[in-house]
Amino acid sequence: MGLFTQKKVPLLGLDISSTAVKLLELSQHNGRGGVRYRVESYAVEPLPSTAVVEKNIADVEAVGKAIRSVVRKAGTRNKRAAVAVSGSxxxxxxxxxxxxxxxxxxxxxxxxxxxxxxxxxxxxxxxxxxxxxxxxxxxxxxxxxxxxxxxENVDDRVAALELAGLTCDIVDVEAYAMENACSQLADQWPNAGEDQIIAVADIGATTTTLNVLHNNRIIYTREQNFGGRQLTEEIQRRYGLSVEEAGMAKRQGGLPDNYIPEVLEPFKEAMAQQVNRSIQFFYSASAFNNVDLVVLAGGSSSVPGIDDLIQERLGVETVIANPFANMAVASKVKPQVLSNDAPALMIACGLALRSFD
Incomplete structure (x- = not known):
């Protein structure tokens, strides 16, 4: 089975990250305005903290169980999937x-x-x-x-899918899935991305990945150990909560008044520093010394106001990724929930788009 095998049947895009399995299913329709996509189903299922370590599957059974659960949650009958291995x-x-x-x-x-x-x-x-x-x-x-x-990187993913009753049709690379998803963002970018240097910072739970695109093609990728888990751990430590409680409080609120100035704001500053540092590494490793746009993806980019802060600190226009902005949405998918999760679904989206290569 190849890393780039092409299939025409709609596939489930399954992003297996260090904290969750994200599923996305798209369909393609040819209308008067050209090709349009529709989100048919999507769901997110949390993973036990020991299931995936540094992007490698450590517990195939736990991941298989989460995949079975996410398929049930999404309510899809589709049994064929595309997954990705990390660039590293x-x-x-x-x-x-x-x-x-x-x-x-x-x-x-x-x-x-x-x-x-x-x-x-x-x-x-x-x-x-x-x-x-x-x-x-x-x-x-x-x-x-x-x-x-x-x-083993490929086999573990295939085995986890098989445990959930799915067939693995495609194993892609995360960076190429991200590039593929960016095709859905390009019309929101200056000059549709042509002759532009676009820095896509994917800030997940444990890893921040910077992908830089030139003419909508990835020319640079770098991973750093930094992510939203640091905020969760600080909430845990500061307020004496379990991991689950801290994660819940982070998403739903209800923390004491000092949370925003003493915990959230310092984390946002740290995020801005990480993005800046990643871009500085890109400058030192390439012939470029500026970027035209910063795009924030990954779960941590849903922290309120992070785009404005990074724009202010870096002096570069900064936007939050939403690959579904121009897509239709099936009636069973809640648009507001999808919109909140959109930045974290970039890789799942890029994988689901492989159906239509």
């Missing part, structure tokens, strides 16, 4: 190959030469490739994106 679990390399080769000839040649590019024994990895287009260096060559991940 994947080695990608662009190589040039003769344009005249057929796909099967390319596959044979890649298998022969793969050990040059991949530092693991080949029997321990899943490899896939995708032709990107003509090479700039020579018209006789094409650029081929090679992606490899250790088999």
């Amino acid at each position: 679990a994947v080695i990608t390399k662009v190589i040039s190959m003769p344009a005249a080769l057929s796909e099967s000839e390319m596959e044979s040649q890649i298998q022969l030469e793969a050990d040059q590019y991949i530092p693991y024994p080949l029997e321990e990895v899943n490899i896939d490739f995708q032709v990107q287009g003509p090479s700039e260096n020579s018209p006789e060559l094409v650029d081929v994106l090679l992606a490899a991940s250790r088999s």
Whole structure:
């Protein structure tokens, strides 16, 4: 099974993060205004804190149970899914190959030469490739994106899906799923993203991932250990609550008056610093020294006022990601709840969109 296999049947986009399983199902409709998508079903199911550690599945059964539960919650009958592995679990390399080769000839040649590019024994990895287009260096060559991940990263996800009665059709890479979801945001961006440097900061529970897009293609990715769990832990410590109670209070409110000035505001400042630091790393690693727009994704970007604070601190226009802004919504999906969760559903959205490649 490939990392980029293409299928036409609508797939469930399943984002397995360190704290939750997020499911999204889309359908595609051709109308007078062109192609439109509709959100058919979606749900989020929390995971036990030991189930996924540093983006690796540590407890396949617990994840399988959560997937079964999220499918039931969403009320979908669909049994085929797309999942993603994190960028840190994947080695990608662009190589040039003769344009005249057929796909099967390319596959044979890649298998022969793969050990040059991949530092693991080949029997321990899943490899896939995708032709990107003509090479700039020579018209006789094409650029081929090679992606490899250790088999256990892929196998654990497939096994968790199978425990929930689902079939895994696609294993993607989180960064490419994010790039795919950004296709639904581009019309909200200056110049639709063309000739623009867009920094997408995905701030999850434990990890902040910065993806930088140029011409709507990812040119840089970096992960840092920082996320919303730090706020949860501070609420726990400060108010003597359990993890569950702290998480609930964070979402629903009801904390003492000193919560906002003494706990939430310092966390927002720390978030702004992390985003700024990630962008500074990008400048030092690339030929660029500015970004045109900052897009906030991930669960932590729903902290009230964080977009205004980051815009003020960085001096760059900052917006919150909502890939569903131009989508229709099925009657069983509550639009307000979907809108609140939208920034955290970017990867699930990118995976669900793979149905229509």
